[in-house]
Amino acid sequence: MEHPGNLFVVAAPSGAGKSSLVKALRSFDARVYPSVSHTTRAPRGQEKHGREYFFASEQEFDAMVANNAFVEWANVHGKRYGTSKKGIQDRLANGEDVLLEIDYQGALQVRESFPQAVLIFILPPSWEELRSRLENRGEDAPEVIELRMKNAEEEMAQVGKFDFVIINELFESALFDLKAIIHAQRLKYASQRRLRGDVFDSLNLS
């Protein structure tokens, strides 16, 4: 589907630092709108309905699937997660940039519907560091951490299908890389024409 806004998709194994990087990006780039997904997993400590996620029952999620309300959805770590069409289509159509923080299965589905989506994969610098980040975050029970570490192998095997790879070793350096990718996409002709049409007009360029 053609649309004027840029669609960025960020995937990573749990604990690689995806949420922290996107949050930091958002603090100085308000033009990139993060989509809020629906999930059947329970809220964590500070999470609010409608902010981190729309928390849905299995039945509510089933109804959305039946109504074809998702751009993509997938089973991740035993729970279902999905991006609603409603949340992103209007924004993209209005020329706004949208960022999805989703798993690799969802990312590859998004590419089917939006071939111009920019797929970014975030890798941890090592297995040891991934485990220690999950442990230090202190949000997940030991068995949940084990499941996430096990799933990370399958997830990381998909990295070659992505357009860009960021290794999140030093946080500031990974953030710089993420900004660079987004910036480069905005410098493409279609985006520049949309953002700075005034300059193109004054130069008599179509």
Ligand SMILES: Nc1nc2c(ncn2[C@@H]2O[C@H](COP(=O)(O)OP(=O)(O)O)[C@@H](O)[C@H]2O)c(=O)[nH]1
């Ligand atoms: N396919 C898909 N995956 C999602 C969506 N929202 C979140 N996820 C992924 O689900 C996984 C688990 O997310 P979460 O439970 O918040 O834990 P996190 O991995 O610590 O961020 C992560 O890989 C997310 O990127 C979505 O809408 N669709």
Ligand SMILES: Nc1ncnc2c1ncn2[C@@H]1O[C@H](COP(=O)(O)OP(=O)(O)O)[C@@H](O)[C@H]1O
């Ligand atoms: N470059 C980094 N160096 C050290 N710790 C990091 C780095 N990036 C993120 N973290 C920490 O690792 C943990 C997991 O990060 P988070 O953003 O929640 O990951 P994800 O969203 O990919 O599951 C958090 O406690 C976060 O503060």
